[in-house]
Amino acid sequence: ASMPDIDEHYLKLKDPSCSLVSNDTHIMGTMSFSTCGTTLEDKGDYIVFKNEIHSFELPTEVITRRKTVQIDFSCEFSKTISISSYYNIHQSDYIFTESNFGSFGYTFEIFRDGNFTQKVASDAYPVQVKLMEKIYMGIQANSDLPSVSLFVESCKATPDDNPENSLFYYLIQNGCLKDETVRIHPSNQTSFNFELEAFKFNGEFDQVYITCSVILCEPGSNFSRCAQGCLSNPSRRRRRGLSKETTGHYITQGPLQFVESALPRPPKEEESAGKTRMDPSAEGNSPTVIPETSSSDRRWRIWNVFSTSFSTLVFAGGFIVSLILLAVVLYRFRKRRKSEDQNVLIDSDFDK
Structure with a gap:
């Protein structure tokens, strides 16, 4: 194998039912974050998954010439990890990890119509739109937990993909609709589909990004943020400790790039x-x-x-x-x- 005097056939993880394989250079094992004896440790801003490889002896063996092996290994993840990119590279998938919810993710897409079945292709970004054109967007939550609910607490527009930009416009705030053109479409408990009319920021801006703050909740709790819905007075919100829910995470989609509408051509009668x-004040100039x-x-x-x-x-x-x-x-x-x-x-x- 890859290490002298070590036989991979006599190595195991904490759970001996999980086997190891090897090639000329590596000994390898495949497992999820919750199998093969893997343990989870919360280190504040990080989640650490731990396991170990150790040698074993057969019950029938009286002596051995194999070295004793014990190798501890771990994987460390930030509690907030976003997969993002810039400009015309399609960004839609976001992955997060929290101790109470494990690993979960969101998909944020732009759709071609109100059926929310045909996504805008990745190579079509930035998505070119005209002012007041209908924009269809959808968020899908993915979690290993069998039953969770998705709640969109806020959505705001910015001229770039920085959600902390001082120039912004709220579409949804504290769970309440703020823009009169936003319409929520029916969906299941892990999806959120909505539409709005395209707009642009005043000034030299031709792009808009949409950033939403999303939360996952366990169902059945009257105190969860998902159950509270629209809060006209956010100070009355109950503490997270009373219910099992994730923190709010930002997910961003865009850009929407605005194109000018073509001016209508006059009829032939008017054109002729x-x-x-x-111009009498400009002799010698071309006629207008x-x-x-x-x-x-x-x-x-x-x-x-x-x-x-x-x-x-x-x-x-x-x-x-x-x-x-x-x-x-x-x-x-x-x-x-x-x-x-x-x-x-x-x-x-x-x-x-």
Whole structure:
């Protein structure tokens, strides 16, 4: 085996029914946190699971040449462990451990519709939404205990995945609905499904994360936080020592990324009803196309026709007046020339 003079066939855990296996480098055993004689120790902020490997002798053996082995081993877990990630990596699974509840977890998902059966795919994050679009979200609790109840004490929105961000907006607070668009859908005692209308924070923010504080309770206790429900006065909440429940844990989902709605294109009739006008204060600039309503366009066309006709009439009138003046000048010139010719003839006759 991996250690000289040690035969893995003569090793066992605290519970001898749990066997060990080996390869060229390791001796291995497989067990859960509550089997094979594993014990649990609460060390404040940590939970420690302990077991041991030790050698044994066969009852029929009188002598032995194998070394005596005793190897203690343990696994230490923080009471709060969250599996999280950033930006477009899908984060949905959270695992926690507490002494009274062992290991338990939550799944936080965004769904495609109100049936809460089709999850948004991991590669679709960040989830692109439009303002006032319906968002469907669901929380599922998973526990080794046979009967527990899930309670969502609060849900709030932040512009990032930090639940302690000073900029936030409550959807649910102290078990009470705070946003008028939030609607709770029926589900079993370990699920919580809800919907809301999409919104965004004022300012240069285009993303929203949803963080919820969740609790697991043993059923049948009138003093548990799950049984209390909505508390308009949180100071009246009873102490946890009176009931068996977990502490509140934060779970986060997102981001929701907002996209602008495409502006509707105008009908073809209105689209062709634009006119080009030059800005008189900016000579030489490109003309600006200004769309107008149909009635305004008709008025503009009538004014164009009227202006054109009026200009034509003025031009024609001026041309006619010029012709008349020219005719008058020619007439007077011819009359004067004729008079001069007559005077010349009279003078000629007189001289003769």
